[in-house]
Amino acid sequence: MNIDKEMIQKAVDEALEKVLEMQDKVDNSDEIIDTVSLEDTADDDSTNKDKVSEEIPENSTVEKVEEKVEEAVDDKADYNFLGLDIKIDKNGEKFDITIKKDDKEKTESLDSADLPAILGLVEDFFNELVLDEDLENAEDEEEVEEIDKEDSEKENEEDSEEEDDDEDEDEEDEDSDIWKAPKVTMSSLRRKYKDRINQVFEHGLLAKEMAFDMVKDKLVASTVKELIDKNKEKESVLAEKKAQLKQASLNYLIAKKLDSQYNKLFTVLSSSIADVQKDLTDNKINPELANKTLASYKIIIAKVLAAKKPETLIAAITKVDEIKKVLLAKTTIKETKVVQASKTVTKDISKKEIKNVVKPVNILNRNGWKGNTTILAKRYDGIEEMSAEILRIAGIDEEE
Amino acid sequence: MTISLNEFLKQSLNLIDEQDIDRELNSTQIKFATEMFKKDLDINDIDQQISSINRKTDEIKNNTSEVKNKLNLIREAI
Numbered sequence: 001m002n003i004d005k006e007m008i009q010k011a012v013d014e015a016l017e018k019v020l021e022m023q024d025k026v027d028n029s030d031e032i033i034d035t036v037s038l039e040d041t042a043d044d045d046s047t048n049k050d051k052v053s054e055e056i057p058e059n060s061t062v063e064k065v066e067e068k069v070e071e072a073v074d075d076k077a078d079y080n081f082l083g084l085d086i087k088i089d090k091n092g093e094k095f096d097i098t099i100k101k102d103d104k105e106k107t108e109s110l111d112s113a114d115l116p117a118i119l120g121l122v123e124d125f126f127n128e129l130v131l132d133e134d135l136e137n138a139e140d141e142e143e144v145e146e147i148d149k150e151d152s153e154k155e156n157e158e159d160s161e162e163e164d165d166d167e168d169e170d171e172e173d174e175d176s177d178i179w180k181a182p183k184v185t186m187s188s189l190r191r192k193y194k195d196r197i198n199q200v201f202e203h204g205l206l207a208k209e210m211a212f213d214m215v216k217d218k219l220v221a222s223t224v225k226e227l228i229d230k231n232k233e234k235e236s237v238l239a240e241k242k243a244q245l246k247q248a249s250l251n252y253l254i255a256k257k258l259d260s261q262y263n264k265l266f267t268v269l270s271s272s273i274a275d276v277q278k279d280l281t282d283n284k285i286n287p288e289l290a291n292k293t294l295a296s297y298k299i300i301i302a303k304v305l306a307a308k309k310p311e312t313l314i315a316a317i318t319k320v321d322e323i324k325k326v327l328l329a330k331t332t333i334k335e336t337k338v339v340q341a342s343k344t345v346t347k348d349i350s351k352k353e354i355k356n357v358v359k360p361v362n363i364l365n366r367n368g369w370k371g372n373t374t375i376l377a378k379r380y381d382g383i384e385e386m387s388a389e390i391l392r393i394a395g396i397d398e399e400e
Numbered sequence: 401m402t403i404s405l406n407e408f409l410k411q412s413l414n415l416i417d418e419q420d421i422d423r424e425l426n427s428t429q430i431k432f433a434t435e436m437f438k439k440d441l442d443i444n445d446i447d448q449q450i451s452s453i454n455r456k457t458d459e460i461k462n463n464t465s466e467v468k469n470k471l472n473l474i475r476e477a478i
Contacts, residue, residue: 207415211415212413215413228432245450301471305468
């Protein structure tokens with residue numbers, strides 16, 4: 001028996017009609033109407049009018065529907081839900097729920113026949129159905145394995161040495177059977193551990209992670225190996241680049257040093273050549289020495305132009321300096337000789353000549369004191385005596 | 401219901417799926433990719449340094465060439 005939809009629809013229609021009548025009264029009246037009293041009067045009217053309305057309690061529409069369902073359920077009822085035959089029998093204050101599909105049947109006794117409880121039973125029933133199918137499949141596989149084992153045992157009987165191995169295999173099979181045998185319905189487990197489901201789930205995850213950590217290295221070995229190889233390639237490239245940077249830095253330093261030394265050499269050579277030219281012009285050195293010096297500079301420049309190391313340039317600068325010093329030394333010796341020669345010539349000059357040279361000329365009386373016609377003539381009359389006295393003090397004898 | 405430790409591990413291993421492996425591979429790859437990215441950055445940085453140093457070296461060499469030309473002129477002149 002199914003729930004009588006027509007009956008429920010009729011109850012809902014009556015309730016709706018009642019509401020519409022009340023609304024009509026409110027709309028058509030000019031006075032203010034108390035809707036509560038109106039509902040009461042409407043209920044009274046409806047009680048008198050229709051017998052069907054007597055069966056409907058004076059509650060809300062939802063409550064009326066629930067009551068109708070309860071009334072329907074109170075009686076002996078059979079339902080069909082998701083391909084399951086569901087039978088509800090009222091047994092005193094309890095309800096016996098029987099769910100049946102094909103050959104499988106399950107009966108449970110519930111305190112109330114509410115929908116969540118019935119749906120829970122339906123879920124359990126489906127879980128058991130799935131587990132039964134799995135068990136059947138497992139049993140089929142075991143049968144096949146047993147047949148194989150029997151064959152292999154027959155073969156193994158011929159070879160007595162392998163008997164121990166067979167015993168081990170049997171033990172392993174027994175172990176796996178121990179694990180496979182205790183199949184427990186998930187629904188019952190869920191009910192049993194409903195207050196610790198999260199903890200059990202977390203524990204299972206931890207167990208999985210622990211097992212995964214143990215085999216992780218092997219699982220990712222090939223991939224990690226590829227990554228390590230790539231990483232090594234990068235490292236070799238990086239090392240190569242670092243070597244290039246080092247070489248570039250070295251080249252920079254050498255180039256800078258060379259440039260500095262070239263500039264220094266250029267300065268030294270320029271000044272040296274200029275000195276040679278000057279000395280030659282001033283006759284401090286003879287042309288032969290100048291040519292010889294310039295030839296040395298030419299050789300040095302030729303060597304320097306082909307130089308690739310700063311040391312060569314430093315040596316060239318030192319060489320130029322040495323040449324310069326030698327040249328300076330020769331120039332100094334020549335100048336000394338000239339000075340000495342001039343001193344010898346000076347000694348030969350007579351004291352008289354020196355006296356003539358040293359004796360100052362008085363412009364006032366250079367033509368004789370008697371010829372001085374200026375007013376200062378009288379004041380400088382004794383200038384001859386003064387000059388003689390000075391010569392005497394200087395050690396120059398006028399008479400000599 | 402008691403099982404051996406080996407059985408427990410065996411059952412735990414059965415829980416490992418492809419997603420677990422993918423996740424682990426990704427984390428490993430990310431780790432190595434990060435290292436390689438750092439190395440790429442280092443290589444790029446060194447390349448820039450090398451090119452900068454080489455540019456400066458070329459400038460210095462050009463100056464040196466000018467000085468060499470002057471010295472060569474002096475050599476020819478004397």
